[in-house]
Amino acid sequence: MIHARITGTGSYLPGSPISNDALIAAHGLDSSDDWIVERTGIKARHFAGPGVAASDLAYEAGRQALAAAGRAPNDIDLVIVATSTPDYVFPSTAALLQAKLGIKSGGAAFDVQAVCSGFMYALTIAEKFILSGSHKCALVVGAEVFSRILDWKDRGTCVLFGDGAGAVVLEASAEPGILASSLHADGSYNSILSVPGQVSGGQAIGDPFVRMDGQAVFKFAVKVLAEVASEVVAAAGLTPADIDWLVPHQANIRIIQSTARKFGLPMEKCILTVHDHGNTSAASIPLAFDHGVRSGRIKCGDVVLFEGVGGGFTWGATLLKY
Ligand code: ACO
Numbered sequence: 001m002i003h004a005r006i007t008g009t010g011s012y013l014p015g016s017p018i019s020n021d022a023l024i025a026a027h028g029l030d031s032s033d034d035w036i037v038e039r040t041g042i043k044a045r046h047f048a049g050p051g052v053a054a055s056d057l058a059y060e061a062g063r064q065a066l067a068a069a070g071r072a073p074n075d076i077d078l079v080i081v082a083t084s085t086p087d088y089v090f091p092s093t094a095a096l097l098q099a100k101l102g103i104k105s106g107g108a109a110f111d112v113q114a115v116c117s118g119f120m121y122a123l124t125i126a127e128k129f130i131l132s133g134s135h136k137c138a139l140v141v142g143a144e145v146f147s148r149i150l151d152w153k154d155r156g157t158c159v160l161f162g163d164g165a166g167a168v169v170l171e172a173s174a175e176p177g178i179l180a181s182s183l184h185a186d187g188s189y190n191s192i193l194s195v196p197g198q199v200s201g202g203q204a205i206g207d208p209f210v211r212m213d214g215q216a217v218f219k220f221a222v223k224v225l226a227e228v229a230s231e232v233v234a235a236a237g238l239t240p241a242d243i244d245w246l247v248p249h250q251a252n253i254r255i256i257q258s259t260a261r262k263f264g265l266p267m268e269k270c271i272l273t274v275h276d277h278g279n280t281s282a283a284s285i286p287l288a289f290d291h292g293v294r295s296g297r298i299k300c301g302d303v304v305l306f307e308g309v310g311g312g313f314t315w316g317a318t319l320l321k322y
Helices: 020-027 033-040 054-069 093-100 115-132 187-192 214-235 253-263 281-294
Strands: 003-012 078-082 108-112 137-145 163-173 178-185 197-200 203-206 245-248 303-310 314-321
Touching (some): 003 115, 054 137, 078 115, 115 281, 115 314, 137 281, 163 281, 214 253, 245 281
Parallel strands (some): 078 108, 245 303
Antiparallel strands (some): 137 163
8 A cells, every 4th residue: 555654854944033122123013022922922033035035945945855855856756835925926936946956857846825724735735646656756845935925014914924944755655654634725714814916917916915814813723723633633543642743833822722722732742933933834834843853852653743724714734654
């Protein structure tokens, strides 16, 4: 039987950490370190410099993941990049990444847009390709430069996000890897988190910045994350007690605490990066996973639960044996 297994991880954060105080000073925000830490857990984030695009961050994370998996660029027959901040309208960031990594295998490359759930969507798509037998070795990346779509006058959103990338190599394997996955969406919630603009006639039409109803997002996220986590654990025939590590989307420490509590998981089993990275949208789960692996906490054979929720609204979870 074919399984899909993660064989390498990588991540990248651009530049130096920017503290809450530095961000507040740079943009003249009516806010405070205390407010941001208390409501979100965020203490710092990274921003890409001018001219640095999502594919540049994806390249650094992808390069590390290939090295960790012991794979050469031409072993990769599928590249999927989850991003809501692509380099261009087209070509896809995945195609640009394929070129930057020197992948000439002729395999497929495409982007997935499911905002903060993007990596969950991309990973599950890659899993289906591998289980179908059509592809053998995928590079799955979450990469974002959310700093480009933040309104620095909106203190309710601009303090929450950061830039970064995370990547995994997902391969066909005789050993179990991904045990269960589930994806969901409910487009009727599209207005509570959106960037309601577009490029048309040579200019940005509408509003090109992140807009959010924070309290509505909070309530929705807590509800669906607990549900989808239970769903994949049950589908794999396991219980929450079998989980070694929860790697949640790093939006807000209070959302993470609330979903962990609902699911009966102690916080010691959560990989947390939100304090140092902020919310890096589609990059946050693979970034946190790579940090967990490289810090030696997540070990080979551990049972790991990924879960994410984002604009759309979209949400999903994956349970895997690392
Ligand atoms: N600094 C100081 N005050 C602020 C700030 C800030 N950065 N931002 C908002 N406020 C003010 C508001 O203006 C409001 O002031 P008012 O009472 O005078 O009107 C007050 O704080 C309370 O605002 P609320 O929006 O009610 O604050 P809340 O406690 O809900 O916290 C937050 C806001 C942190 C956004 C919270 O709603 C939240 O965490 N929501 C989840 C959203 C999230 O994490 N989104 C990330 C993207 S979505 C995703 O990844 C799934």
